[in-house]
Amino acid sequence: MSRDEIKAELEQFLEAEFSPDLSLIEWRQRLVSAGWAAPLWPEAYFGRGFSQAQAAVVTQVFAERRIVGAAQVGPRRLAAETILAHGTHEQKLRYLPKILTGEHAWCQLFSEPGSGSDLAGASTRADREADHWRINGQKVWNTSAHHADFGILVARSNWDLPKHQGLSYFLIDMRQPGVEVRPLKQMNGHASFNEVFLTDAQVALDDLVGGEGEGWAVATTTLSIERQGFARGRGQSTPAEPSAGRVYRELAQELEIDNEPYTWYPQREGRPDLVLQRARETGAIESDAVRQEMAKLFCLSEAARISANQVSAHQKSGAQGVLPAGSIGKLGASVIARQAAHVHTMISGASAMLSGPRSAADGMIAETLVSVPAISIAGGTDEIQRNIIAERVLGMPKEQRMDTGPFRDIPRNSQ
């Protein structure tokens, strides 16, 4: 389909079907039936099989006409894309539509207290019973788990195989007695994550994704989607004021819940955008020492921006030999955030002790100072990124592994 054909068909559909007075769910159901909710997906599964360029036309029309699209925020897209890639026909039909409409919220159950960086070392048990899988263990860092209907879960189904081969990937109903969710309060006072305790929780046999023992391959898909940024809900806002109609009002309510875990995310990046203004307000900009540190910060943040542009221009041109920009960009974000926090501290001076809404920039500086330590941990620690860069980009030798052989014999945390 050409650009114009897509535009014409979509506008005809919107003309006939869209009304701001529809309920959010009703409107999204119409979108899903017509394939406009996920145009990149295949036609057999609620999409249109569009290319990126074709899908961009849809996005553009939605933006221009202030149309509410499919539910986006939070871990639900990780689940959707993984099910689409590895799920059975029945799983796709059962789960995908309600992810798109927002009827079901999802969470990700991967990390454990005993396996953080070493994700494949998961020791949550999955034992096969006659008609279900029985799950026991503990997960952690589960964004949105407190209001999730379902979770994507990695658990160990075989303890005698090497660690990567004994994992399986499940879809678990979060609304059952064996699942207990507790909020996890962070050092910055927010509680955007949870701990999830699984005690004889049940998973139906047909909720296994991929084959038994293929969990690591499936999880790798989820992680790569996560790195591409699907899980980021930041900045998502309603295309029109809630007063413009029921669909916008209900979307605003949805976003209030879904965006909540992410409100501090800009602060963990160090808020370099506030630096110049703050330096002027406080007069710190007159200090040569502060100016030097500010310039170092702007060097880093500008170079990161330019580098990301160059990588995407490179990819568009189809050229070879692109660096794994992900790991370098992630490491760069940590360095930028730390330098920004350092500069904010210099600018504020003793006032950096103050916190709360009456402190600088409505409390955002204080929140920045106590949120930045997260950025070099979340989504893969700096140390892991450095290993990836050294081994995969620079081709430096891997360290000798201590975790080969049957998983049950590998030394691990006593949980």
Add this chain to the structure above:
Amino acid sequence: MQAVLSEDQMQFKQVIARFFDTHSTMPAVRRLSETETGFDPVVWSELSETLGLPGTHLPEEYGGHGFGPTELGIILEEMGRTLYCGPFFSSAVMAGYALACFGDEAAKIEKLPQIAAGTTRATLVLDDLNHPSKVGRLIKANQAGVLTGTAPIVLDGGSAQAFLIVAREPAGLGLFELSPTSPGVEITLQESIDMTRKIARLTLQSAPGLRLGSVTEQGLYQFWDLISVALAHEMIGGAARLLNDTVEYTKGRYQFGRPIGSFQALKHRCADLLMSLEFAKAATHHAGFCLAAGEETTIYPSMAKAMAADCFMDMARAAIQLRGGIGFTWEDDTHLWFKRAKCDEVLLGAPYQQRARMMDILQEAQDVA
């Protein structure tokens, strides 16, 4: 504006890389660094006559090839990668750009084609190499164009065939020309930390100069941006080579029964260096693209010079450290790079001065807005 090199520019880069891989080997660098003039006239004529490199960035109407900062940057990146020894930066970049920026029409018509063709090896005399605002404090010209004063550091001053000199005039700054054999010219070779780039001290005592044009304050800053970005390219080329060679070294050096490159302490340091290199490269290439697009007074030239200098020095320090004791010997090549990095770091303004300029530009832009 351009975001990455075009197909043509990539091909150009390959040609240039092959040339310097052949003609600027480490044995050649070693040999030339021990000589007084510090360059190989045969290689100079080849890069001038066969490849036409000195005219790359100079306008076609004055015998150049009419390309811009990006193509010039490609050449310098490859020169930096191979530690090329020769008067390209002093003659083609500094003198060539100075004449193109400040020369009168007649001067450009007469002099620039020879610099573009490499038949005249000129150098630019600046009595200060730290900051454009300090230029013109030591060398003065009277109404008749007679020059007096000293420039402590003149690149390739001992071998240059022509001196272009920025001097303080009764009103403003002017660009003058002098021959090394003119009366009142005293050239003293200086010892440099960096043996791969020769320097001399120039003392002028009532030396009669030929006035070529006027140097405005704004023009001097823009010129400074052009040569700083060119120098930044040389530095990222050197830094990239050092990282590559150092990583290779850690793969082949065994201690405690394993390659030292398998230790995380070294891997993590190399990963950080790669990030710093990628950022410095991004900044430098972007600065070239901005200049090519005619964007004036942006933060990018200063930013590129600061980042490339810090990156090159970090890389050189690590290159020695990761080699251990052998890295500190004269026999190992690493010190040649370290010394180039140290001199490039301070040439045209140390990183702190570049950062100060960035902040001035940012603040001015915000004041205007």
